[in-house]
Structure formats: C-alpha cells, structure tokens
Amino acid sequence: MQPSDRYVLILRVVEAIPPGHVMTYAAVAEAAGLPRRARLVGKVLADLPAETAIPWHRVINASGRLSQRRDADVTLQRHRLEQEGLPFDATGRLNLDLYAHHPSSPPST
C-alpha cells in the first residue's frame, strides 16, 4: 500500500459523513481500516485546499471539541456545524453520543 492510498481511504470516509453528524479522528481512521492513525487523519485534512468539497468540518476530536489548527479557521468550522443543526454546549463542546456518525459498511468507490 502506498502513502497516497491511505489519503484516499481517509478522504472517502470523511466524504461519507452525512450533514448534521460528526466523527472523531480516531473513528475516521478506524473506519478507513487504519486503526491508531488518528494523527494521520489530522495530517491529511491539514493538507486539503481551502476550497475543497470534502466536509472536513465534520471531523472533531474525542473530547467533542474542535481541534486547534495552525490557521485558526475554528470559528468557520463551528459556524458550519451550527448551520447543520449541531448544538455546542456552554463549554464549546457537542454530544458525541447523539451526533457521532457510525458507518455500517466500509466505503468503496
């Protein structure tokens, strides 16, 4: 397996997250068949162009919070999620038990 293949696997999983739902980095990695590669998911998303169609904003960390990036687009990410109906609580966190997306079958094609 080549490094670029893992990128594709991860992006396919992120593409499959429906609006109004989210997935943690670790969950995306596992769904892509790459357990323990949560940080790799972050790396892949970091390399995406700003105008990409990939719904990167639906990927959040295990705490239910938004991970801080180099270029602080965290506000944009939060706005997009709120627009999809995801409610952040007073501590800036959202309920993963309610809004986490659980892919039933591995994404192919």
Next chain:
DNA sequence: AACATGACTTTCT
C-alpha cells in the same frame, strides 16, 4: 539512525 513535530487519545490527578 536519532530527534522533533503535529487538525490525536487515553489515563491519571
């Protein structure tokens, strides 16, 4: 090969 870095997680206080 060794060391540092990062859109992460888990565990311990």
Next chain:
DNA sequence: TAGAAAGCCATGT
C-alpha cells in the same frame, strides 16, 4: 470536569 503527562504513528531534517 479540567488540565497535565505519556503514548502513538507518519513525516521531515
């Protein structure tokens, strides 16, 4: 519940 420390794994120097 929040914050610190340690673990993890791919990449780049």
